[in-house]
Amino acid sequence: MAGAYAAVAASSVLAAGAAEPPIRKLIATGWDSPTPARFRAELAAFEKWGVFGGTTLAPARRGPDGVQHDCRNAFSREHWERSDFTEALAELKAARPLTATDDFLSWIYGETARWWPGGRKEHPTWPEKLPGADRALQRAVNPVAAARAMLTSAKPEDNLLANPAFAEADTNGLALKWWTWQDESSHGQFTTCDGAACLKQMANGCFGQTIPVQPGERYAISSRVRKTGGGVSMVSVRWKTPEQRWTAESLDQRLSPAQRDGWNELVTLVQVPEGVGHLVVLLGVAQQTGPTDLAEFDDVRLVRIRE
C-alpha cells in the first residue's frame, strides 16, 4: 500500500480578489496520530508545517497498573474505567492549539511517513519522503497565500509578460505588447496614464496578452488595480487551444478588486487545463458610463511555478 492519500476539497477556483476565499482545512490522520500527551508536547512543531487545521488523536489511558495503554481500537476485550482517561483529558485541556483546531473539510492519511514529530526515528517526515509535499498541501489549503509567497520570491526576469509595468508606450500612448479589445457597442478609450494601463468610459473592453503554455503547468498571477468612479474592473485568465480557439470556458478565472479606494492587488494560482496551448491575461472593465469613470492596471505578473 502506498504511502499517502490526500483528499483535497477540490474546486477549480483557486482565486482571490475582493473577498479572500475561505481557507480550506486539512486534517492529519494515520499511524502517527498522537496520543493526548504527544499532542500537547509536539503541538508547536506540528503547527509549524503550516498545512493542517487539525488532527485525529490516538486515545491513551493509564490504568491502575500505571502503564499507558493505546486504546484506539474500537473493539477490545480490555476492561477500562472512566478514571483511566483523567490524565489524557488533562493533557488535552492543557494543550493550546493555535491553528490545529478541529475544523476540517478534508483529510490526509499518512502510512509510511509522518507529520507528527517525536515519533519513531526510523520513519521519515513526509517532506523528506516526498519533497515538496508540504508546499503542495499549502497550495491546496490557501492558494492565495501560496501564490503571494511565490511571487514575492520570483525574480523580475521570471515574469512571462512583456511590458508588465506599462513603461513602454507607442506614439499614440498605447501600451506596447498589449493588444486591446472593445465590444462594438462600447466607445471607451485605451491609454497609458502615469505608467499604468487605463480604460475610460468603457461599456466593455480590455487589454490582453497571450502566453504559450502546456497543460498541467501552474502559474501565479497578480496585478495592481485601481478604480475611479463607476464600472466593474476585472483581471481574467482565459484559455485558448494551440490553434488559438477559446476553450475550457468553465475554468476561466475572474478576479475583481475589493470595494475600497486606492490600489488593490489581485492574486491567484491557475493550472493549465487539458487541450490548452495559450493562457490569456485580460485586464478589463465593464459598465463604465461617465467621462470620469476610470480603471487602471499596473505591475502585472505571470510566473510559472516549477515544483
Ligand SMILES: [Ca+2]
Ligand atoms: Ca507602471
